[in-house]
Amino acid sequence: MIEKINPKAFKICCVLEDHGYSAYIVGGAVRDLIMGREPKDWDIATSAKPDQIKACFNKTIDTGIKHGTVTVMLGSDGFEVTTYRIDGEYSDNRHPDTVEFTDDIIKDLSRRDFTINAIAMNKEGTLLDPFHGQIDITEKSIRCVGNADDRFTEDPLRILRACRFRAQLPEFRIHHLPTGLFMGVHAEKLQNISAERIRDELTKILVADDPAGGIEAAYHNNVTAYVLPEFNRMITCQHENPYHYTDVGHHSLDVVKGVPARANLRWAALLHDVGKPDTKAWDESKGRFRYIGHPERSVEIATEILDRLKFSNADKDHILKLIQYHDFTCETPSKLRRFAAEMGKDFFEDFYALQYADAYAHTAEYAPYIQSKHDDMRAKIEQYFADGSAITISGLQINGDDLLALGFQGKQIGEFLNRMLSECLGQPGHNNREYLLAQAAKYKKKLDRAKRAEERPQEGEE
Numbered sequence: 001m002i003e004k005i006n007p008k009a010f011k012i013c014c015v016l017e018d019h020g021y022s023a024y025i026v027g028g029a030v031r032d033l034i035m036g037r038e039p040k041d042w043d044i045a046t047s048a049k050p051d052q053i054k055a056c057f058n059k060t061i062d063t064g065i066k067h068g069t070v071t072v073m074l075g076s077d078g079f080e081v082t083t084y085r086i087d088g089e090y091s092d093n094r095h096p097d098t099v100e101f102t103d104d105i106i107k108d109l110s111r112r113d114f115t116i117n118a119i120a121m122n123k124e125g126t127l128l129d130p131f132h133g134q135i136d137i138t139e140k141s142i143r144c145v146g147n148a149d150d151r152f153t154e155d156p157l158r159i160l161r162a163c164r165f166r167a168q169l170p171e172f173r174i175h176h177l178p179t180g181l182f183m184g185v186h187a188e189k190l191q192n193i194s195a196e197r198i199r200d201e202l203t204k205i206l207v208a209d210d211p212a213g214g215i216e217a218a219y220h221n222n223v224t225a226y227v228l229p230e231f232n233r234m235i236t237c238q239h240e241n242p243y244h245y246t247d248v249g250h251h252s253l254d255v256v257k258g259v260p261a262r263a264n265l266r267w268a269a270l271l272h273d274v275g276k277p278d279t280k281a282w283d284e285s286k287g288r289f290r291y292i293g294h295p296e297r298s299v300e301i302a303t304e305i306l307d308r309l310k311f312s313n314a315d316k317d318h319i320l321k322l323i324q325y326h327d328f329t330c331e332t333p334s335k336l337r338r339f340a341a342e343m344g345k346d347f348f349e350d351f352y353a354l355q356y357a358d359a360y361a362h363t364a365e366y367a368p369y370i371q372s373k374h375d376d377m378r379a380k381i382e383q384y385f386a387d388g389s390a391i392t393i394s395g396l397q398i399n400g401d402d403l404l405a406l407g408f409q410g411k412q413i414g415e416f417l418n419r420m421l422s423e424c425l426g427q428p429g430h431n432n433r434e435y436l437l438a439q440a441a442k443y444k445k446k447l448d449r450a451k452r453a454e455e456r457p458q459e460g461e462e
Helices: 007-018 028-035 050-056 105-110 133-138 148-154 157-168 176-192 195-206 211-220 229-235 248-258 263-271 294-308 313-325 333-343 345-359 367-386 400-405 411-426 433-455
Strands: 023-026 043-046 060-064 069-074 077-083 085-087 099-101 281-283 288-290
Touching: 007 023, 007 043, 007 050, 007 069, 007 077, 023 028, 023 105, 028 133, 050 060, 050 069, 050 077, 060 077, 085 105, 148 157, 148 176, 157 176, 157 195, 157 211, 195 211, 195 263, 211 229, 211 248, 229 248, 248 263, 248 345, 263 294, 263 313, 263 345, 294 313, 313 333, 313 345, 333 345, 333 367, 333 411, 345 367, 400 411, 400 433, 411 433
Parallel strands: 043 077
Antiparallel strands: 023 043, 060 069, 069 077, 085 099, 281 288
16 A cells, blocks of 8 residues: 555655654545545644644644644645644533643544544554454444444534445445444434534535435434434425325435536435425325425525525525426426526536436336426527527627617616517517617617706796
8 A cells, every 4th residue: 555655645754753753644545545545635643743743844834733733735735734632521512622642643543533534554554453444444334433422422523424424435334333323312412513514514425426325324313303304304205196206305315316416416406305395285186196386395495404504695596596496397488598598507507417317316107208398498498508599698789889889878788788688588589780779779869868858947947
């Protein structure tokens, strides 16, 4: 494995050892090397104290110096270097109240979350594995270091991290006893964790290789009951119609798996049917359950979730639009052009992906029928963008310069262009330069008459 060590991480270990300190590569990088994967992050633990680390290198950043972490910069690359430490109590369920530095790497590894992340490797490639993480990697098991009760009491976010590793390592399973058991016992403490940290871990689960496995692990270990209770209602809501083969929750997970691993898209996939439990109703005339209005109800519930998890307005807006229109079909040209104009070209890559995944998360008999309707609509929308149809103001055959030449001023330009866009969306043949200039001339005369009338002295003013 030594030949696969990042050269800059190797250099940092060498420099620290040259100054008389011990140093190990730790955490996920070691796990990934053992598994034959390409590490993304290289973290280093050392016996050197923070000030001593800084004295060894030309450029450092105090990223977490209170807890012993210094970022060492080698060129444009940053590497977190942390002093071996022993954590005190976690009274806030987030950070240790005190940190005690130590010279003992074993004590440092003992405070880590899972055995697969508690393996250290020196620059020669020799492994230090006091908690048998290699065995758990071989057995594909996610198991707490030491006492699971203590690990989750210290930082309940580790409960979600277990689900995240389950999602990121698809062949792995959470060790039921005692790790899984104490996940359920302590899941309630996740309510003490900030919304941002919960959101970030859930997002990492959703964009992982096996998002469904991560979310299902959270559900089966009582985690979603506290971080995403709406999902519990989805998974216990059976569709009970001939078009679906599973419950609402598993249908949504199938859609998540079916879309590209983009965060907002996968959130939209997870929540696109979150309103179905509230809209499920028996339709006597159809002889089956239906979910009339579920996109609108899904938007309402998703808004509450995204606000609770403190999503940015931009991310929330995109996710909610995808949810609102995931079932949208339209054959009326003017209405479809207006839809394309309102959404904008950048919206449609995610929109098409969501509709496709949703279609094929229906029964094999029904899915092709749904997708054929989506394909027809997609072809028309893409044609609108490709053939110069006036979908946006920039697609009109006149522009602001033309209106300035006719004497338009200020906001008059935007008002007229929007007026013409609205007309051309309904009547695309009107997107003709000669016609639009003629309309502009008429509109300018109308503006001028209105201005003269406004300036004319009223009776009794003189």
